[in-house]
Amino acid sequence: MKIENRTFVVTGGASGLGQATVEHYHQKGGYVSILDLHVEKGEALVAKLGARARFFQxxxxxxxxxxxAVKGTTDWVAETKAPVAGVLAGAGVGLPGKIIDAKGEPLSMQRIDFVLNINLRGTLDTIRQFLPTMVANEPLTPDGERGVILMVSSSAATDGQPGQVSYSASKGAVSAMTLPMARxxxxxxxxVVTIAPSLFESAMTAMMGDKVRKSLERVMEFPVRQGKPEEFARLCGEATENTMLNGAVIRLDGAMRMPSRM
Structure with missing residues (x-):
């Protein structure tokens, strides 16, 4: 499915991996609907990209x-005549916390819910609300394709570290629902395609100390570095354009496996 003259919705699209994907779609001639909490970043990105971009808080x-945001996007699509052909549910958070701490206190449900509500519930809710618009599309390819759903899991879905119970639960669920959703x-x-990145340059990883970063570098195979946002974005582009990619969870990790201890 081609990207040019189609609209792509990206949640968490005003920064990090989401922003890189927004810019990739735009560079390839697509229209981008940027959904994010951060108004200043979103509006700055639209100012940079121009008429084929819209921001919705x-x-x-x-x-x-x-x-x-769905209504705003569909109203815009009615003007541009560029159908919603893809949704990247990219909004996500990581809030570390062991299931029970050194003082014997269990992880609070408030912290658990915070992660699950954004990473899992937010992913499902965004997708289900945009689907009626995509289902109503005229076929966009000779195969009868009407669109693509992209979700973001993580290497933590299969090799989560201590303190990642909530995060791994949310990302494992995203991976698990890929095939049934495709069906x-x-x-x-x-x-439906899910990408499971490992350690990528982002606001989340920028907060890591040198000790943690060096520890993670020791378990990297090749390349020995964090992934770059544009590398994630290129895979989103390929998943959009390659019709045979469906029902798959693709690790994007340079053969890295997260260690059990730093």
Whole structure:
């Protein structure tokens, strides 16, 4: 499926991996609907990209907020005639915390819910609310394709570290729902692909200390470095354009496996 003259929705699109993907889609001639909490960053990105970009402030933990972004996007699409052909559910957080701490206190449900509500509930809610728009598309390819759903898991889904119980649970669930969602949407010609990155340059990893970073570098195979946002974005582009990619969880990790201890 081509990217040019189609609209792509990216949650968490105003920074990090999401922003890199927004810029990739835009560079290839696509229209981008940027959903993010951060107004200043979102508006700055639209100012940089121009007429084929729109920003909608969105909190993915709120169904009402997502609904407003869906309406804003569909109203814009009615003007541009560039159908919504893809959704990247990229909004995510990591809030470390062991299931029980050194003082014998269990991890609070508030911290657990914070991670699950953004990474899992937000992903599902965003996708389900945009699907009616995609299902209504005229076929975009000779195969009858109407669009693609991209989700973001993590290497932590399979080799999570201590303190990543909530994060791994959320990302493992995203991986697990990839195939059933692809099967649900096959009749409509909508594909589902999940990308599971390891350590990538982002605001989250920027907060790591040198000791943690050096420890992680010791378990990297090749290349011995963090992934770059544009490398993630290129895979999103390939998953969009390659119709045979469907129902798959793709690790993007340079053969890295996260260690059990730093």
């Amino acid at each position: 969105c909190d993915v933990t709120s169904s009402e907020s997502i609904a407003a 649900d949407l096959a009749r409509y010609g909508i594909r």
